[in-house]
Amino acid sequence: MASSDEAIHVEDLVVRYGAKVAVNHLSFSVRKGTIYGLLGPNGAGKTSTIRALIGLTERESGKVLVLSKDIDSDPVWIKSRIGVVPENPVLFDSLTPNEFLELVASLRRLPDMKKTKSLVTAFEFDEFMDTPIASLSMGNRQKVTVIAALMHDPELLILDEPFNGLDVRSVRIFKDLLVRHTSSGGAVLFSTHIMDVAERMCNEVGIIDQGVKVAEGTMNQLKESIHGSTLEEVFLKATNMEKEIDDVLKALE
Amino acid sequence: MQNDDLITGSEEQTKSRAKLVEYVTRELLYQGYVASRLTGVTPANMRRAISSSTRSKYFIAIPFAFLLVLLIAEAKFLPLNGDLTYPVGVLIWTFMPSFISVMQISYGASAGPQIRDTLLTLPMDDWDIRRIATAAFASSLRIPLIVSVAVLLSAGLVLGPWLMISGILAAIFSTSLALIASSAIVRVYRRLGTTSRISTVVRIVTIIPILMFSLLLGYIQSSKVNISGYQATYIPIMNLDGVAAGHLVSLFVALSYTIPVALIGYLIFRRTSLLLLSPLNYFSSKVGRFRAVVRTPTVALILSDFRQMLRSPRLVGFITVPFIYVIITIFTAFVSGRSGTGESPQALFLTSILPVGAISSFLAYVLYLTELRGLSYFMTLPLGRFTNVESKLIVSVLFYGASGALLSAAFIGVTGQFSILLPVATFALTVSACVLYTALYFHYTVKSMALGVLGFINTVVYTIINLIVFGLPASIYIALMLIYGNFVYPTIFLAAASIVEILILSFLLMRAE
Numbered sequence: 001m002a003s004s005d006e007a008i009h010v011e012d013l014v015v016r017y018g019a020k021v022a023v024n025h026l027s028f029s030v031r032k033g034t035i036y037g038l039l040g041p042n043g044a045g046k047t048s049t050i051r052a053l054i055g056l057t058e059r060e061s062g063k064v065l066v067l068s069k070d071i072d073s074d075p076v077w078i079k080s081r082i083g084v085v086p087e088n089p090v091l092f093d094s095l096t097p098n099e100f101l102e103l104v105a106s107l108r109r110l111p112d113m114k115k116t117k118s119l120v121t122a123f124e125f126d127e128f129m130d131t132p133i134a135s136l137s138m139g140n141r142q143k144v145t146v147i148a149a150l151m152h153d154p155e156l157l158i159l160d161e162p163f164n165g166l167d168v169r170s171v172r173i174f175k176d177l178l179v180r181h182t183s184s185g186g187a188v189l190f191s192t193h194i195m196d197v198a199e200r201m202c203n204e205v206g207i208i209d210q211g212v213k214v215a216e217g218t219m220n221q222l223k224e225s226i227h228g229s230t231l232e233e234v235f236l237k238a239t240n241m242e243k244e245i246d247d248v249l250k251a252l253e
Numbered sequence: 254m255q256n257d258d259l260i261t262g263s264e265e266q267t268k269s270r271a272k273l274v275e276y277v278t279r280e281l282l283y284q285g286y287v288a289s290r291l292t293g294v295t296p297a298n299m300r301r302a303i304s305s306s307t308r309s310k311y312f313i314a315i316p317f318a319f320l321l322v323l324l325i326a327e328a329k330f331l332p333l334n335g336d337l338t339y340p341v342g343v344l345i346w347t348f349m350p351s352f353i354s355v356m357q358i359s360y361g362a363s364a365g366p367q368i369r370d371t372l373l374t375l376p377m378d379d380w381d382i383r384r385i386a387t388a389a390f391a392s393s394l395r396i397p398l399i400v401s402v403a404v405l406l407s408a409g410l411v412l413g414p415w416l417m418i419s420g421i422l423a424a425i426f427s428t429s430l431a432l433i434a435s436s437a438i439v440r441v442y443r444r445l446g447t448t449s450r451i452s453t454v455v456r457i458v459t460i461i462p463i464l465m466f467s468l469l470l471g472y473i474q475s476s477k478v479n480i481s482g483y484q485a486t487y488i489p490i491m492n493l494d495g496v497a498a499g500h501l502v503s504l505f506v507a508l509s510y511t512i513p514v515a516l517i518g519y520l521i522f523r524r525t526s527l528l529l530l531s532p533l534n535y536f537s538s539k540v541g542r543f544r545a546v547v548r549t550p551t552v553a554l555i556l557s558d559f560r561q562m563l564r565s566p567r568l569v570g571f572i573t574v575p576f577i578y579v580i581i582t583i584f585t586a587f588v589s590g591r592s593g594t595g596e597s598p599q600a601l602f603l604t605s606i607l608p609v610g611a612i613s614s615f616l617a618y619v620l621y622l623t624e625l626r627g628l629s630y631f632m633t634l635p636l637g638r639f640t641n642v643e644s645k646l647i648v649s650v651l652f653y654g655a656s657g658a659l660l661s662a663a664f665i666g667v668t669g670q671f672s673i674l675l676p677v678a679t680f681a682l683t684v685s686a687c688v689l690y691t692a693l694y695f696h697y698t699v700k701s702m703a704l705g706v707l708g709f710i711n712t713v714v715y716t717i718i719n720l721i722v723f724g725l726p727a728s729i730y731i732a733l734m735l736i737y738g739n740f741v742y743p744t745i746f747l748a749a750a751s752i753v754e755i756l757i758l759s760f761l762l763m764r765a766e
Contacts, residue, residue, distance in 0.1 A: 116545065129543050
């Protein structure tokens with residue numbers, strides 16, 4: 001049952017690509033004012049879950065509420081209140097960041113570009129504003145999507161590997177902005193492979209493997225129930241990878 | 254023993270080179286096809302993407318081969334313009350498939366990962382890499398070339414050896430020119446890959462003469478050229494008439510310019526092939542600074558469409574075609590108007606406004622296709638269902654309006670008949686109906702997409718239906734124009750048919766889930 005303090009409520013979500021079940025009866029929720037980490041090995045179904053949340057992938061069954069609304073019932077209302085950083089964002093390559101951010105801001109009907117300008121300055125991005133996106137490095141492309149996701153002060157941030165390619169300074173700024181965002185009541189759902197970051201930042205973590213949730217809880221709950229001293233250990237145990245890794249390492253000796 | 258090893262080593266090397274060429278060719282086909290990725294996600298089924306890409310080459314080759322067959326039939330049964338019709342026809346219809354194929358592959362290769370950089374990491378010298386890149390590019394173009402050559406050789410059975418030889422010489426000449434022309438465009442785009450307005454204008458201006466060339470050849474073909482013996486022997490292209498008639502001197506002269514052009518074409522293509530394998534980079538024309546402003550969503554989308562149109566080689570090629578029509582029609586209208594032997598305004602209308610309208614009706618498709626590259630991000634934005642359709646409508650109608658206005662001005666200048674404005678303006682409704690159909694098509698295509706790319710059959714179905722949406726009101730108009738001989742009644746029916754289409758398509762679009 002969805003409650004009003006939930007920014008995301010997922011119940012029994014199933015996503016299927018032909019015969020392959022990418023997400024298998026997944027349920028979780030992200031409370032307002034918290035950061036929820038969605039973790040899992042490659043191909044576990046994290047990106048499919050995120051895409052189903054924002055309506056990019058059709059779900060076979062299950063209930064998905066974003067800011068208490070079904071994504072199919074009012075997608076424009078929901079999309080105007082969320083910020084998204086997709087994994088490997090493919091943007092309009094021939095536009096410059098100036099033109100791209102102008103397009104995003106206009107579609108979001110922002111009153112002005114003050115916030116965007118301060119984000120551009122914060123990420124030291126001014127000098128690239130007239131460089132076409134096709135010519136930007138991966139890290140600079142990521143900065144464009146991060147700025148575009150934050151420019152409208154969204155209630156909910158959905159981030160798929162958000163720190164990909166970012167330099168240390170930008171990661172630090174972005175992490176601080178995320179903490180500030182949650183302390184003012186905003187919610188964050190993010191998927192990452194970097195366990196240290198997830199351990200330090202997430203209030204709650206869900207681990208999925210082959211589309212199925214294998215563990216969920218706060219950091220302390222997970223460490224207690226799965227008997228791991230770090231999130232990395234917890235992750236490897238929950239996804240049954242510890243033994244597999246030992247075998248692989250032995251074979252390499 | 255040592256010799257055996259050397260032979261085996263050399264064979265192995267040749268085999269591995271051939272394998273590498275095959276891999277690069279497959280990668281080129283794959284990248285060419287997924288350059289317009291729908292979801293931003295790399296398609297999982299590579300084999301399907303490659304086979305779709307190969308089928309699309311047949312889609313280019315077969316219509317042109319069919320035109321060559323028609324030319325052979327014409328040369329055999331209706332020799333209207335002496336022996337020149339056939340070789341000049343071959344010149345045109347072999348130019349286009351090679352040109353289109355190189356542009357298509359270069360677009361894909363430029364948008365793909367850095368194949369060149371991967372090749373550079375392998376233990377091979379520069380010369381080897383260059384050879385592999387050229388071979389892979391040539392291999393990716395083989396379908397249109399093989400189909401054309403097969404048709405031209407079989408022409409020998411129908412037309413006799415001399416006409417066949419003239420056709421083959423024309424094909425070698427035009428294919429080489431196509432390679433030079435497409436290489437020139439690729440190089441210009443790379444050299445002037447900046448966002449400045451001057452670079453944009455230069456890029457467009459470079460494409461115009463190349464497209465003009467192919468259209469002008471059409472005029473040579475359709476005009477009644479009297480060829481003297483001197484021309485038949487010594488003037489390039491014109492002397493193919495002499496070759497067709499079996500003059501040996503004409504053949505030697507034709508070989509003397511065809512062979513160097515073919516060599517130049519090959520060398521330029523070889524140099525460009527390596528360049529094509531690295532991504533196309535645009536550079537900033539000025540020092541960056543923040544100057545984005547908030548606009549209304551529709552205006553922002555229109556601006557973004559225009560910006561992408563002017564920076565993409567594929568789109569610039571597309572949008573310059575109507576303007577070339579305009580230039581040629583204005584020229585024809587004035588020349589025929591002055592000579593007093595010109596065509597009627599109705600005929601001029603049919604040969605110029607209709608093609609311009611038909612081309613404009615496909616603009617929304619190309620715009621949507623360009624948008625697909627950033628679609629996965631675009632779909633996360635709060636975009637109302639009709640805002641994007643609205644912007645595509647405005648851009649297409651503006652595009653049609655600009656070329657239509659120039660054509661109308663030329664007509665009015667020659668004929669003094671203002672009534673032409675009526676059908677020209679009304680055709681904007683037909684173009685709008687096509688935009689609505691395109692929006693509907695993309696709505697369902699995006700929704701049902703599993704592979705992440707547009708399927709071949711899907712594209713063919715779109716093309717046919719779009720031609721029907723445009724062709725239905727257009728054919729009503731043409732039929733009534735032939736009956737009434739003026740613009741008024743046909744225009745009323747044209748408007749009525751287009752409005753009915755708009756209403757039906759708007760209804761379907763509103764109900765689309």
